[in-house]
Amino acid sequence: MYKLKITDHLILLTGVFFMVAPVVLTFMTSTHDAIAIYKGGVQFLPGDKFLENYETVLFQAGGFTQEVNGFVMLKNSMILGFGFAIGKIVISMLAAYAIVYFRFPFASVCFWIIFATLLLPLEVRILPSYEIVQSLGMVNTYSGLIVPLIASATGTFFFRQFFMSVPDELLEAARIDGAGPWKFFKDILVPLSKTMIAAIFIIMFVFGWNQYLWPTLITTDESLFTLVRGIKQILQVWVGAQIPAFNEAMALAILAMLPPVLIVVIFQSWFVKGLVESDK
Amino acid sequence: MATITLDTVRKVYAGDVEAVKGVSIDIADSEFIVLVGPSGCGKSTLLRMIAGLEDITTGEIKIGDRLVNKVDPADRDIAMVFQNYALYPHMSVYNNLAYGLKNRGMAKEEIDRRVKEAARILEIGDYLDRKPRALSGGQRQRVAMGRAIVREPAAFLFDEPLSNLDAKLRVQMRVEIKRLQQSLGTTSVYVTHDQLEAMTLADRLVVLNGGNIEQIGAPIEVYDKPASTFVASFIGSPAMNLLNVKADGDGLSLENGAGLSGSNAKGKDSYIVGIRPEHLQVVDGPSSGDGVNLEVSVDVLEPVGAESFVYASFPDGGPEIVVRVSSHARHEPGEKMHLHADAKDVHFFDSSTGRRID
Ligand SMILES: Nc1ncnc2c1ncn2[C@@H]1O[C@H](COP(=O)(O)OP(=O)(O)OP(=O)(O)O)[C@@H](O)[C@H]1O
Numbered sequence: 001m002y003k004l005k006i007t008d009h010l011i012l013l014t015g016v017f018f019m020v021a022p023v024v025l026t027f028m029t030s031t032h033d034a035i036a037i038y039k040g041g042v043q044f045l046p047g048d049k050f051l052e053n054y055e056t057v058l059f060q061a062g063g064f065t066q067e068v069n070g071f072v073m074l075k076n077s078m079i080l081g082f083g084f085a086i087g088k089i090v091i092s093m094l095a096a097y098a099i100v101y102f103r104f105p106f107a108s109v110c111f112w113i114i115f116a117t118l119l120l121p122l123e124v125r126i127l128p129s130y131e132i133v134q135s136l137g138m139v140n141t142y143s144g145l146i147v148p149l150i151a152s153a154t155g156t157f158f159f160r161q162f163f164m165s166v167p168d169e170l171l172e173a174a175r176i177d178g179a180g181p182w183k184f185f186k187d188i189l190v191p192l193s194k195t196m197i198a199a200i201f202i203i204m205f206v207f208g209w210n211q212y213l214w215p216t217l218i219t220t221d222e223s224l225f226t227l228v229r230g231i232k233q234i235l236q237v238w239v240g241a242q243i244p245a246f247n248e249a250m251a252l253a254i255l256a257m258l259p260p261v262l263i264v265v266i267f268q269s270w271f272v273k274g275l276v277e278s279d280k
Numbered sequence: 281m282a283t284i285t286l287d288t289v290r291k292v293y294a295g296d297v298e299a300v301k302g303v304s305i306d307i308a309d310s311e312f313i314v315l316v317g318p319s320g321c322g323k324s325t326l327l328r329m330i331a332g333l334e335d336i337t338t339g340e341i342k343i344g345d346r347l348v349n350k351v352d353p354a355d356r357d358i359a360m361v362f363q364n365y366a367l368y369p370h371m372s373v374y375n376n377l378a379y380g381l382k383n384r385g386m387a388k389e390e391i392d393r394r395v396k397e398a399a400r401i402l403e404i405g406d407y408l409d410r411k412p413r414a415l416s417g418g419q420r421q422r423v424a425m426g427r428a429i430v431r432e433p434a435a436f437l438f439d440e441p442l443s444n445l446d447a448k449l450r451v452q453m454r455v456e457i458k459r460l461q462q463s464l465g466t467t468s469v470y471v472t473h474d475q476l477e478a479m480t481l482a483d484r485l486v487v488l489n490g491g492n493i494e495q496i497g498a499p500i501e502v503y504d505k506p507a508s509t510f511v512a513s514f515i516g517s518p519a520m521n522l523l524n525v526k527a528d529g530d531g532l533s534l535e536n537g538a539g540l541s542g543s544n545a546k547g548k549d550s551y552i553v554g555i556r557p558e559h560l561q562v563v564d565g566p567s568s569g570d571g572v573n574l575e576v577s578v579d580v581l582e583p584v585g586a587e588s589f590v591y592a593s594f595p596d597g598g599p600e601i602v603v604r605v606s607s608h609a610r611h612e613p614g615e616k617m618h619l620h621a622d623a624k625d626v627h628f629f630d631s632s633t634g635r636r637i638d
């Protein structure tokens with residue numbers, strides 16, 4: 001067996017350092033008050049303002065309208081993250097199901113068109129997208145925030161590859177067992193795709209959670225702000241005569257990191273279990 | 281239980297591949313039919329058309345008295361066992377058996393009764409809670425059988441159900457399938473490319489070649505009177521010896537070279553003559569009796585236990601000859617051998633069409 005050498009550990013530790021150090025710094029800094037940070041820059045040691053800072057960002061209303069606090073933003077981010085991930089999974093599974101199992105004209109052309117949209121990320125088509133959402137009156141709504149984002153070429157592609165690897169005999173056995181298209185999807189394909197769904201859910205949740213540009217455009221109403229967007233807002237709002245509330249921005253950043261981390265930790269064990277007990 | 285009637289059934293796949301070319305078979309109630317033939321001859325296609333998994337290009341298929349050309353697989357009252365079992369990986373054995381019944385809206389108690397009954401017959405009662413991946417190949421095979429049995433269908437369709445098992449288990453399951461089919465009395469269509477499996481299971485064999493039926497008949501009938509050189513070489517192991525011969529008057533001789541003499545029983549100019557390895561007797565010297573006489577030299581002796589096979593060749597080359605000898609016979613390579621086959625054991629086939637001449 002290969003014996004771990006000290007150099008291996010050094011390489012790993014260096015990696016860990018670069019990954020973790022910024023997070024630790026952020027956290028340490030978030031436990032000081034704004035003045036200390038303004039004078040001394042980022043902090044390497046814990047301060048004594050932990051409870052105070054976190055309580056402020058979570059519950060004290062801020063912004064121009066004074067009706068948004070960290071807690072509300074956390075909720076909004078959750079809605080965006082879950083809506084985004086679940087929406088993407090539902091849409092892309094259905095699209096892949098249609099492409100793989102139904103013989104409709106130009107099926108492969110459809111697939112390649114969907115695939116080609118990978119080359120057109122949101123940023124490229126952001127103006128027309130905004131125009132459409134606005135004319136539908138969906139600005140400053142959750143559906144306006146989520147729906148335009150859920151079409152997913154990546155997800156469709158992964159599910160298509162997965163469905164194509166499911167043996168045809170399974171479909172045939174199900175047909176003989178009297179399962180129609182909907183039953184086959186619900187009773188056979190979805191349960192078989194569990195691991196795939198978990199994997200895509202992790203990726204998409206984090207991706208949705210971290211959306212910045214689209215929420216910035218589509219939500220002008222502060223009660224719909226997401227965390228990622230709120231961090232920026234805190235720094236902006238208090239810039240002026242006052243010292244920017246770096247401590248609160250940092251605390252908010254830490255809060256913004258927690259849910260994705262939790263999702264990854266929870267789903268990952270599921271995901272690994274699924275991979276190990278491979279069903280097919 | 282039902283009859284199955286195929287009437288000039290054809291299948292043309294996209295791209296003009298004619299996989300089945302007008303096949304007609306009348307399958308009796310409770311009959312065990314085996315479709316056998318080399319790879320690509322259309323066995324699976326034919327079976328899948330009976331199952332309803334493949335559209336019928338032209339022709340008619342009836343199950344019982346009902347024309348099923350346009351009937352959904354689920355409504356044809358058939359059950360199918362697949363080569364790779366096609367069990368639902370995420371369902372327990374119990375649910376694998378129950379799924380089709382649930383979809384039919386059968387009452388829970390009745391489902392339970394049927395599943396338990398099938399599990400008892402197939403001795404899979406201990407695994408009902410397990411997932412298929414926690415079963416051995418043989419156990420999965422039984423579950424696949426169970427899924428067919430619980431439906432209590434009019435017909436079982438099998439597509440090479442044993443080819444993923446090891447040799448010993450295959451023999452065991454073969455016997456079991458036969459026993460089960462006899463006790464249930466369900467009409468069965470079984471696809472295989474293994475001629476031994478075909479011989480042992482079938483009430484009647486259907487030998488397919490390139491989408492056409494070469495011969496239909498009881499296994500022993502097919503073995504004793506192959507309708508063509510194709511059937512002759514496909515059924516029986518080792519295969520029948522087939523020799524191109526020409527006739528001069530009343531005598532026969534090899535088309536190219538020496539080593540064969542015989543009597544021209546059918547009055548034609550040329551034939552393909554077929555002789556099974558077990559019908560060639562080793563004789564002491566040149567024989568001139570009725571039938572066919574050969575003079576060959578031994579190449580290889582292959583003992584298989586209960587018997588041995590000698591592979592031999594003619595002095596001028598030509599086709600190889602296989603002879604069955606007793607397991608105690610000793611034959612050295614290079615040794616000269618005189619062989620004789622009685623007239624009744626010699627098959628004559630038309631040299632151009634390959635059809636049997638009676
Ligand atoms: N979906 C399809 N499209 C086009 N051609 C097909 C299709 N399925 C089968 N064929 C062709 O039809 C012919 C018969 O195929 P089939 O699967 O019935 O053979 P088989 O006798 O079952 O062979 P095997 O013993 O290898 O399973 C083959 O030449 C095959 O290439």
Ligand SMILES: [Mg+2]
Pocket residue numbers: 323324325
């Ligand atoms: Mg086949």
